[in-house]
Amino acid sequence: NAGVTQTPKFRVLKTGQSMTLLCAQDMNHEYMYWYRQDPGMGLRLIHYSVGEGTTAKGEVPDGYNVSRLKKQNFLLGLESAAPSQTSVYFCASSPPLAGLSVEQFFGPGTRLTVL
């Protein structure tokens, strides 16, 4: 099993450009998450999904949209990138064994720079 994979690994955007980050998991997990990690800020939850076709806002959802059209994929979109969105983005997934309390499995991250 590949676990959780993220595409791309690195990306540089200009302000105002759009892009989509792809997260894929092959563990048949119901729950998926998008986080951003910034120095001194730890991990902040952007959006999450408890199943195919459902999404919910996390702590810092503004400027991002998500879609979960297939159970194995969770897409994070930036419609008009801003320098404040320069960050490392992590995707994670977890099985629905005990609600949202269980271990999350993380991808390797996508490093995004917005100029």
Next chain:
Amino acid sequence: GEDVEQSLFLSVREGDSSVINCTYTDSSSTYLYWYKQEPGAGLQLLTYIFSNMDMKQDQRLTVLLNKKDKHLSLRIADTQTGDSAIYFCAESRNSGNTPLVFGKGTRLSVIA
């Protein structure tokens, strides 16, 4: 406050023990987790403790839980240079109906 609190930095000498501390907020948390993040990588689960336990030991790792004080600690015995990483504490909240809440992470530096 509402945050999971951790000190940001810890420096120890190789061979010494490291103790990383965390305070959390939800007294009904069912699970508490320690994750490790090595440079350039994602987070990996290191260990976890169920809320009805006081202590859990796993080889060089010892987790202590003080529910009264909402305090969690991770002790790494015989710390090695390969233990240098960022360690995140995470708690479940709201009886598992909301995602895990992570602390800001403690950067452990091991000096040879």
